[in-house]
Amino acid sequence: MPKWILICRKCKTEFQHSQISDVGLASLLLADKPNIPPNGNICVCPNCGHATSYQRTDLFYRA
């Protein structure tokens, strides 16, 4: 299942932000990043518990 991941700023562990539901090739190519408010989205790292604000540009694609 393809997904958007974030990398914790503290421990550098990758963790999942959200899953990409439509898995067709076309939708993969066109997969749009989830909407994140301009002031960022607080996410908590499941590894070290560090909570910080992430922007859309912090999202990475993982197949």
Ligand SMILES: [Zn+2]
């Ligand atoms: Zn962490």
